[in-house]
Amino acid sequence: MPAVETAAVSRLHEQQSFNVADFPIPGGREEDWRFTPLRRLRKLHTDESLGDGKVSVDVADAAPGVTVERTEHGDPRLGSAYVPADRVSARAFASFGEATVLTVAAGTESTQPTWIAVRGEGADGAAFGHTLIDVQPNAHAVVVLEYTGSASYADNVELVVGEGAALTLVSLQTWAEDAVHLSHHHAQLGKDARLAHTAVTLGGSVVRLAPSVRYAAPGGDADLRGLYFADAGQHLEHRLFVDHAQPNCRSRVTYRGALQGDDAHAVWIGDVIIRAEATGTDTYEYNRNLVLTDGTRVDSVPNLEILTGEVLGAGHASASGRLEDQHLFYLMARGIPLAEAKKLVIRGFFGQLISQIEVVELRDRITAAVEAELA
């Protein structure tokens, strides 16, 4: 019996259900929907039936030791690690036609990435999906998830990382400019499991991605990184949640974004709960936003709820601002024209994050995509 009774203050992450009706239709004032333009979600959050959109999921060549299956509702593995946490997520779970299951056999060690290509064939009608990546004990796997084309798409990606296993996942949201995508990526980490999750969001009209982590046993380590670039009219939202419910786990969240153009909107929510039993927790959340023009909007909200004093470290930081004049002056004083100087500073701003991406062949591609945004 603890001397002081502690109750979780936030109720934000308490509700979970497979039943869509358990979540009321959001009206826009709810804490978890207040930054999202509901009007632009193409009714994915309502109870209206939506036409059948077409989205294909292909796994081209799986790395050795990785098995790819297609399953349907009723497969007991689906939803075993993740219970939907909002209405759209519950709807996606109830409505998907076919789930993609990747199983990485125990003890497999492979640095060759397995590519999951999700391609939308049109924004008319809605499509729903489910992906489960099961990394069995002591296996190491690298997976790239790539969303392209145009679609109105809601999906859940369930990541199960077993004891002593490691998963590197890079999720590329390179949608066409009319796409609407709402997605939950939920990872369950076993004892001493490691997760490196990188979200790169450049495309789409509205993208709302919610990566979350829950530790099932002590010793887990989660590194969640993100890079986004919002252009005129784009709404790019990342909602991170790390639930420290086990002792001696570590988490790092590092997101960097840039915005340019009228009504470019970036939202970053970084929630961490350190529960009373999670002693020895080490967590830090970090968000930086670079505002390149007038007319943009950034909402960055880190929330940290600590219910034990016995932590190794717990912190967060968030800042949004313009390019610093001194940086530009430094470069221009060395003969570099303003436009070039801006590009160099922005390249540096993202460079550290890009260089951490484990899939080497993606680094150049992402650097080039960011430069193309600046052109």
Place this chain on the structure above:
Amino acid sequence: MSFQRACALSELPETGAVGVEIAGVPVAVVRTGGEVFALHDVCSHEEVPLSEGEVYDHTVECWLHGSCFDLRTGKPTGPPASKPVVTYPVQIDGDDVLVDVS
């Protein structure tokens, strides 16, 4: 330029607003002092329908944080909103209120 019917004049309170949607655009139709105005029905600060707010001093007040928007110009008269909302031309045809959102 194309004026489309927004609502009936008789649906509008003497002083107050009605929210309608014209060609997918949310519009707040506001009457005060015998005049009718039309503004974009989303506050420029957060996603709040201005038509749910109070009308006074030739402004409509966003009920969430209290920014008031001038009915003639769409400009906010105080924070937290800093950007104006779009205003639309209005015509009165008998009992019909016509608004041009193009």
